[in-house]
Amino acid sequence: MKQHHTFSIVLPAFGAAIIAALAQIVIPIGVVPITLQTFAVGLVAAIFKPREAALAGLLYLLLGAIGLPVFAGGGGGLQSFVQPSVGYLLAYPLFAFVTSRLTHATAPIWKNFLAFVLGDALVFVGGIISLHFLGNMPWSGAIAVGLVPFIIPDLLKGLVVALVMKPILNSLKNHSYFQ
Template sequence: MKQYTTLTLPALGAAFIAVLAQITLPIGPVPFSLQNMAIGLIATLFKPREALLSTLLYLLLGSIGLPVFAGGHGGVSALIGPSAGYLWAYIAYAGLTSYLTKPKSPISAIFFANLLGDSLVFVGGCLGLHILASMPVAKIWLLGVLPFILPDLVKILVISLISRELFRHLGQHTYFKS
């Protein structure tokens, strides 16, 4: 059963991220999408190994050209373009949040773990915009951080509220009990 979970959950997680990444709103060099919400939910529900494998598989699928990134983009160029810092930081988001959350975690702990993970995405995104797009810090703040703060807080709140209920329903499976 463990091998089944180890193989299946990352594939399902990567597919979930890819689907939510297609819900986008282009607002500049970095589109608003729901892929970070998918990362947060997977990181909250999955153990660190499966959360990291889901994220890495998602990035691998995109890097080989499958249209899984926001707006149906794919290819190596996405991993070295303006959004690259955000994409690479998803690995840190998945790892940290998954490490900090457990099935019995209170909503506040889930919120805080996702807030920390999402903050790492902002840091990675800002570094990517500065290094790869040569943006000045003021422009990075206006284009790469400010428009996303409130929507990301709402997404984190949604993750926090629905994950407790999902844990309750998934608790029948031994993977989600510990």
């Protein structure tokens, strides 16, 4: 039991590290770049239990807030939380929790894909809201720059998460946490 407890404490740190590492893969396309952050959050959510997945997202935000360069392209610090794109970041713990809650190792790929899409949609809602209010964009502009360019890339990310989730969980099935 103690090993399981220790593991569930360490797991969010590992998840935050995965998110931070994949956040460094950036394709600049405008106000909001394409990154692998949402892929990382979705993958963590698909593999971890809801509590640990959400804590990984919160820890990631905390690491960035204290100034570690964990956000896209090496960003970090409190100034990151007043940027027009902060809504995306703030939605990560909710994305992780919801997606984790809805994904299951025994579910068909399409259900796990839909779980990713639903969680990812929460990120876009947060991002569009912050682009509108902090970026002083009209709603149509916030949607045009904060959602439209990401539809295809994020659907592909969700598909990859849904496809790799079961093989990853199968490789981890000997640990009691993943059973």
